[in-house]
Amino acid sequence: MIGLALVLLTPLLAAAVLAGLADYRASARVNIVASAIAFAGALLLLAHRPAPGRFLLVDDLNVVFIVLGTFVATTTSVFSAGYIGHELETGHLTPGYLRFYHAMFQLMMFGMNLALLANDIGVMWVAVELATLSTVVMVGIYRTPAALEAAWKYFILGSVGIALALFGTILVYLAARPEVGEGLRAMEWTVLLRHARGFDHRLLDVAFIFLLLGYGTKVGLAPMHAWLPDAHAEGPTPISAVLSGLLLNVALYALLRFKLLLAACPGAIAPGPLMVTLGLVSVIFAAFMLYRRRDIKRLFAYSSIEHMGIIVFSFGMGGPLGNFAGLLQMTMHSLTKSAIFFSVGHVAQVKGTQRIEAIGGLTETHPLLGWALLAGVAAIAGLPPFGVFTAEFLVLSSTFARQPALAVVLGIGLLVAFGALLARGTQLAFGAPRGPAGPVRASWWPIAAHLGLVLVAGIWLPGPLVAWFRHVAALLG
Amino acid sequence: MVSHFAFDVAHMLAGLIVLASLTMLYQDRLTALINVLAGQSLLLAASVAWQGHLQGSAELYLTAALALGFKAIAIPWALRALVIRLGLHREIETVAGIGPTMLAGMGLIALSMEVMLPVTDAVDPVARQDIALALSVVLIGLLIMVTRRNAASQVVGFLSIDNGISLAATGARGMPLVVEISVAFSVLVACIVIGIFLFRIRERFDTVDLGALDASRGERAR
Numbered sequence: 099m100i101g102l103a104l105v106l107l108t109p110l111l112a113a114a115v116l117a118g119l120a121d122y123r124a125s126a127r128v129n130i131v132a133s134a135i136a137f138a139g140a141l142l143l144l145a146h147r148p149a150p151g152r153f154l155l156v157d158d159l160n161v162v163f164i165v166l167g168t169f170v171a172t173t174t175s176v177f178s179a180g181y182i183g184h185e186l187e188t189g190h191l192t193p194g195y196l197r198f199y200h201a202m203f204q205l206m207m208f209g210m211n212l213a214l215l216a217n218d219i220g221v222m223w224v225a226v227e228l229a230t231l232s233t234v235v236m237v238g239i240y241r242t243p244a245a246l247e248a249a250w251k252y253f254i255l256g257s258v259g260i261a262l263a264l265f266g267t268i269l270v271y272l273a274a275r276p277e278v279g280e281g282l283r284a285m286e287w288t289v290l291l292r293h294a295r296g297f298d299h300r301l302l303d304v305a306f307i308f309l310l311l312g313y314g315t316k317v318g319l320a321p322m323h324a325w326l327p328d329a330h331a332e333g334p335t336p337i338s339a340v341l342s343g344l345l346l347n348v349a350l351y352a353l354l355r356f357k358l359l360l361a362a363c364p365g366a367i368a369p370g371p372l373m374v375t376l377g378l379v380s381v382i383f384a385a386f387m388l389y390r391r392r393d394i395k396r397l398f399a400y401s402s403i404e405h406m407g408i409i410v411f412s413f414g415m416g417g418p419l420g421n422f423a424g425l426l427q428m429t430m431h432s433l434t435k436s437a438i439f440f441s442v443g444h445v446a447q448v449k450g451t452q453r454i455e456a457i458g459g460l461t462e463t464h465p466l467l468g469w470a471l472l473a474g475v476a477a478i479a480g481l482p483p484f485g486v487f488t489a490e491f492l493v494l495s496s497t498f499a500r501q502p503a504l505a506v507v508l509g510i511g512l513l514v515a516f517g518a519l520l521a522r523g524t525q526l527a528f529g530a531p532r533g534p535a536g537p538v539r540a541s542w543w544p545i546a547a548h549l550g551l552v553l554v555a556g557i558w559l560p561g562p563l564v565a566w567f568r569h570v571a572a573l574l575g
Numbered sequence: 576m577v578s579h580f581a582f583d584v585a586h587m588l589a590g591l592i593v594l595a596s597l598t599m600l601y602q603d604r605l606t607a608l609i610n611v612l613a614g615q616s617l618l619l620a621a622s623v624a625w626q627g628h629l630q631g632s633a634e635l636y637l638t639a640a641l642a643l644g645f646k647a648i649a650i651p652w653a654l655r656a657l658v659i660r661l662g663l664h665r666e667i668e669t670v671a672g673i674g675p676t677m678l679a680g681m682g683l684i685a686l687s688m689e690v691m692l693p694v695t696d697a698v699d700p701v702a703r704q705d706i707a708l709a710l711s712v713v714l715i716g717l718l719i720m721v722t723r724r725n726a727a728s729q730v731v732g733f734l735s736i737d738n739g740i741s742l743a744a745t746g747a748r749g750m751p752l753v754v755e756i757s758v759a760f761s762v763l764v765a766c767i768v769i770g771i772f773l774f775r776i777r778e779r780f781d782t783v784d785l786g787a788l789d790a791s792r793g794e795r796a797r
Contacts, residue, residue, distance in 0.1 A: 254729060258717065261736050265713060268743050271750055272698055272706065280749030300694035 099148050102156070104139025105164060105211050108132050113204035122186065122193050125200045126179035132204055133175040136211065137168040150288050155217035158570050163214050163351050166429055170343040170436050171207055173544035177440045178203070178336035180541040184447050185334070195239055199334070206232040206340070210348050219267050219285045222352060223260070226316065229345060230256045237333035248328035255315060255325040263312025263352075269305035270359070273297045287355065294362035302360055303367045309356050310372060316349035318403050319410060320380035330399035331452065335443030338395055342402040343436035347428060350406070354413060354574065361575045373414030374504065380407025381511035388518035393452045394445070397522055398438055401478055404515050405431040411508065412493045413574070415500065421571035423492035430485040430552055431478075437548035438474035441467060444540045445526075449533040454522060459531030464538050468527045470545050475523030477552050479516045485555030581629055585701050588622035589708040592742060593684060596715040596735055600680050601673045605658050605727055609651050612731050616646035619738045626745045629701070635745055642741060650734065658727055676722060680715050687711040705746025712739030 112132030119125040144165055147156045182199070185191040191199070209229030216222040234256065238249030267285075274284040277296040283289050315322040330338040357373070360366045384404035391397040409431065412424035444467055445460065446452050460468030477484035490512060497505035595615035602608040620643035627635030658664050687710035695703045716739060719732030744750050 250726070254720070254733065257733060258720070258736065261713070261733075261740055264740055265710070265743060268740070268747055268750065269706070272695070272702065272747050275747070275749070276697060284749075298694070298697050301698075304690060304694055 101139045101142030101146065102148060102154060102215070105136050105143065105168065106154075106208065106215065108135045108139065109204040109208035109211065113201045113208060116204060117197065117201040119200075120193065120197060122182065122196045122200075125197060126175075126182065129200050129203060130172070130175045130179060133168065133172040133207065136207065137165075137172045140165045140168040150217055152282070152286070153218055153221055154215050155287055156215065158566070158573055159354070160214045160351065162425060162429075162567075162570055163347055164211065166432055167210055167214065167344045167347065168207075170432055170548075171340065173547055174336050174339050174343070174436060174440075175203070177339070177443070177541050177544045178334075180539060181334070181336055181443050181447070184539070188447075190240060191334075199236060199239055202232045202236050203336075203340075206236070206345075210344055213348050214351060217287050218282070219270060219287065219290070222355075223264055223267050226263075226313075226348060226352065227260050229348060230260060230316070233329075233333075233337060233341060233345060236337045237329045239334060240332065242332070245332040248325075248332035252325040252329040255322070259312045259315025259322065261312070262308050262315075266305045266308030266312055266356075269301055269308065270356070273301035273305065290359055291362055294359055295364065297363045297366075299363050299365035299367075302363055306356060306360055306367065306369055306372075310353065310369070310376070313349045313352045313356075314376060314410075317346055317353065317410065318380075318406050319376045320383045320403065320407065323380070323384075323403050326403060327396045327399040330402070331393050331395040335395070335439055335446065338399070339436040339439035339443075342399070342439065343432040346402065346406055347432060350409065350413075350428070353410075357413070358574065370414045370416050373410050375414075377407045377409070377411030377414055378504070378507055378511070380404065381411065381508060381515070385511045385515035385518065388515055388522075391522070392454055394442055394454050394457065394526070395439075395452055397454065397519075398435065398442065398478075401515065401519060402431075402435055404511070405435070405478070408490065408493060408508070408512075415493075415497055415504075416575060417496070417500075418568065418571050419492065419496040421574040422567055423489055423496055425567050425570060426485070426555075427489035427493060430489050430555060433548045433552050434474060434477045434484070434486055437545050437552070438471065438478060440541075440545045440548075441471040441474055444538055445471060448536055448538050451533065454526065456533050457526055458529045458533070459527075461527045463531045463535040466542070467538055467540060470542075470549065472523055472527040473549055474545075475519055475526075477549065477556075479519040479523070480512060483553065483556045485552045488556050488559070581625075582701055582704075585622065585625055585629065586704050588618055588625060589705050589742060589746075592618050592622065592738065593708050593711055593715075596712050596719075596739075597677065597680050599719055599731070599735060600676045600715065600722075604664070605725070605731075606655060606664050608728060608731050609654050609658070612654075612734055613647050613651035615735060615738055616642060616651070619741055620647055622742060623745045626701075630748055632749075638741070638745065646734065646738065654727065654730070663725070663727060676718070679718060683714040683718060684711040687714060699748065702746040702748060706743050709739045709743035709746065712736070712742060 116125050143156050144161055206229050209225050213222050213225035234249050234253045237252055238246050271284050274290055277293045278284040318326040357369045360369050381404050384400045387400050409424050409428050412420050449457050477486050480487050480490045494505055599611050620639045623635055623639035688707050691707035691710050713736050716732050716736030720729050723729055
């Protein structure tokens with residue numbers, strides 16, 4: 099119970115406190131402490147799981163997402179403390195906006211943690227909406243025309259997506275009602291899963307289409323991805339890091355839960371092929387789009403679409419190995435991508451621009467930053483010895499064993515993306531230095547912690563972690 | 576079971592909501608579009624209240640009151656004030672040809688009947704009709720959003736999607752959290768309205784005097 103309270107109430111309290119705190123140094127510190135307490139709460143949940151209640155549920159599946167999410171939030175808040183100091187000095191943000199920014203950061207954390215812990219499909223939906231709304235206002239915080247446009251696009255597409263998801267949620271309730279009875283019980287995950295055998299599978303089929311389109315928009319899958327690059331590029335960089343590292347995962351979690359529900363209902367369509375198709379389309383599309391990017395944050399936003407595609411593909415393939423690879427890939431992507439955004443944030447601040455052609459020779463002018471960025475790019479492109487390589491290798495090899503044709507298509511997508519990322523990465527890191535070469539005051543340990551974890555995972559996966567992921571993979575069916 | 580009369584009234588109200596959606600498709604003035612939206616929300620409030628009467632549920636009366644106050648009165652009023660303030664009420668929006676759009680709208684209604692009716696034969700008849708008609712309202716709302724370029728008309732399209740979802744939620748007997756969900760949606764909607772406000776004002780601010788803006792920024796940073 100203490101774990102639950104820490105994970106849910108800390109962000110809520112912190113948001114209230116931060117909304118009234120004027121001094122930005124103090125609020126940055128409160129932000130870090132609150133995120134760290136929520137992380138501690140998540141670790142407590144890992145050690146001891148309370149029994150599922152009426153509204154909240156902790157099981158093996160969502161504990162993975164919560165531990166990962168609160169960890170990335172903690173490191174991001176450390177990075178953000180350094181980042182916003184610079185934004186304040188250059189006049190991009192004012193203290194008033196910063197107060198708002200910190201309060202929204204914690205509100206978003208509350209929304210995400212609630213969405214992950216909710217035992218009720220309605221509560222989960224409301225929580226995802228809350229997390230979306232708080233990120234929308236943060237994306238638009240710079241108030242440049244481009245930022246407002248990005249926030250507007252994210253808002254409209256996200257709201258339409260979430261409206262479709264709500265329609266799907268209502269249909270799930272309709273399917274459950276004859277079996278479970280009226281009222282709140284027909285929206286509880288634990289009850290739904292237990293009774294899914296008797297649900298009307300035709301209604302569930304239609305519901306899943308809406309849920310896939312709705313939550314899939316939030317995951318950033320290819321035909322519905324249009325909000326994602328803009329939202330990543332125009333908002334503050336800490337927000338890009340949490341969008342890629344956390345929010346996409348939360349929507350993915352919702353999809354996985356509903357996939358479990360369909361799997362428990364005999365006669366329902368198999369969600370796998372739908373997810374595999376959307377995932378593959380995302381990978382191929384994003385891989386080719388990577389070549390035409392001129393903005394450094396947009397580049398990595400498209401890389402996020404590619405990776406979410408791989409993850410959804412892998413969960414769609416399913417089976418113990420496919421699910422294991424999907425979980426590993428998701429963890430590695432969250433850690434690596436947020437580390438990349440941390441370095442990109444510092445690079446953009448030093449150079450005063452996000453245009454790739456205006457940045458170059460980073461390893462000469464800022465060796466530590468340049469090599470950190472290059473290591474991140476190498477990791478996300480799937481080079482050994484980083485953990486992303488292990489995960490992608492698992493996805494590919496397990497697919498080869500079952501559907502060789504799909505594996506070939508996926509492999510082509512991975513190779514194309516690899517080429518684009520490496521070309522851009524070397525362009526940023528090597529060659530003649532371009533742009534201003536002022537000193538950098540970077541917060542190193544978030545980058546080091548993330549890349550270090552990814553490196554360790556690539557070389558040696560600890561036994562308990564493997565056992566844990568294997569167990570969750572078996573749960574996912 | 577529900578009486579014939581009760582069913583007919585529920586069916587008629589839901590049908591009128593769809594009709595309002597179709598009417599929105601060919602409005603070329605923003606103020607007229609907003610008026611139709613207000614009418615649709617009014618019909619929705621009536622439909623929800625009728626459902627509350629049929630299901631004997633106090634929660635639904637609350638939802639109906641919310642729909643009436645918020646969606647039928649407050650939001651259209653705010654939107655109209657915004658449109659007039661920004662001088663958009665004199666503009667005539669180019670809408671894609673009425674014929675094709677209406678045909679597309681009717682196609683969407685047929686599609687939602689085709690999708691929803693066969694899979695809901697186990698559900699009670701009122702909910703069955705409501706869900707099918709609600710889906711067509713949602714789809715036509717999407718069509719409105721796609722065919723319009725103006726931010727304000729996009730919001731109107733989104734609000735009509737919201738109306739469709741409320742219709743679906745109230746048709747599902749005993750759906751819990753209906754009240755909470757409509758509150759959440761209303762907050763969302765309020766944010767959208769504020770969103771356009773900021774969006775447009777900012778655009779104006781930029782064109783009015785960029786120099787003044789830079790100066791005030793620099794001052795605040797110190």
